[in-house]
Amino acid sequence: MNAVVGSQGNKDRKMQSAEQLVLDLSNPDLRENALLELSKNKEFFQDLAPFVWTSFGTIAALIQEIVSIYPVLSPPNLTPAQSNRVCNALALLQCVASHPDTRMLFLNAHIPLYLYPFLNTTSKSRPFEYLRLTSLGVIGALVKVDDTEVISFLLSTEIIPLCLRTMEMGSELSKTVATFIVQKILLDDVGLDYICTTAERFFAVGRVLGNMVAALAEQPSSRLLKHIIRCYLRLSDNPRACDALRSCLPDMLRDATFSSCLREDPTTRRWLQQLLHNVQGPRVALQAGGGFDHMLVN
Known part of the structure; x- marks a missing residue:
């Protein structure tokens, strides 16, 4: 009993400390200092996100940190x-994006848009890479929960x-998070329809995925490969996209290039088998309107 009371008292003290740091x-x-302490200990503070959102001036202070870097x-x-300082601010925003009570409030305030200039950078220096990765983490937290409203936004x-x-120029970790976000968008019907509505969108995604597969043949990453294969598999659920994949799916996914990479991953092996079955299976005549080739011609 004393242990339970002591544990609860410890939690209360931690939350009081967190609330003071937020203020x-x-x-x-x-x-x-407050940014550093909160981002370091955010998983120990329960219900930090609602307090960050509702306490006076806190979100404005975090946005000020972001804008000051532009x-x-x-x-x-x-x-x-x-980079470290603004990433500590972004870590708190990720906390808000992850919490069920604050996710939609965060989205409806259009706060993710403040992160887009960070994702638009191309410098490969470590401070920029860390900034992009942390920004992607905030978007990744939003898409983790399957919610069409998030995807539509x-x-x-x-x-x-x-x-x-x-996905083209980031580090392996940034590429993995960015590909995960695209995967989660594709797994929503609204996202799949969006990507497959025009030939330009489909081939923009297909070209980048194809380039990544070629790069992975040189420097394998089973984690990144898993997300790429899942993206391709989901694209194959769309009849026009599936038809296009018959000619543009990389040969390296059709042969044994990645067999050693996938040896320990039965789930991804199954996804790849299903993808190849979908793409190489019997050619099904498309509905009137034709495939992407038809769309590009017109």
Whole structure:
């Protein structure tokens, strides 16, 4: 009994400490330390997200941290200290994006749009890479929960081109998170329809996925490959996309290039088998309207 009471008392003290740190965010002199402490310990503080959202001036302070970095994005002059500080602010926003009570409030306030300039950067230096990865983490937290409203919001913005850019030029970890976001968008019917509505969108996604497969043959990553194969498998659920994949699915996915990479991953092996069955199975005549080739000609 005493242990339970002690544990509860410890939790209460931690939450009081967290609440004080959140209030410190509104004071520019105390903000840097508060950001560091909160981002370091955010998983220990229960219900931190609702308090961050509802406490006076906190979200404004976090947005101020984000906007203050814009001038050093181009030309790229972001220092490691600046990157760490803004990433601590982004970690708190990820907390808000993950929490069921604050997710839609966060979305309806269009706060993800403040992160898009970070995803638009191309410098490969460590501070920029860390900034992109942490920003993708916030978007990844939004799409983790299957919610069509979240997907519809993201599709109304430029999230697909920004993810495709990271999938082409980011580190392995950034590529993995960006591909996961595209995968989650595709797994929603609204997202699949969006990508497959025009030939240009489909081939933009297909080209980047194809380039990534070629790069993985040189530097294998089973985690990244898993998300790529899942994206292809989901695309094959659309009849026109499936027809196009017959000619543009990389040969490396059809032969034994990645067999050793997938040896320990029965789920991804099954997805790949299903993909190949869908793409190489009996050619089904498409409905009137034709495939993507028809759309590109017209």
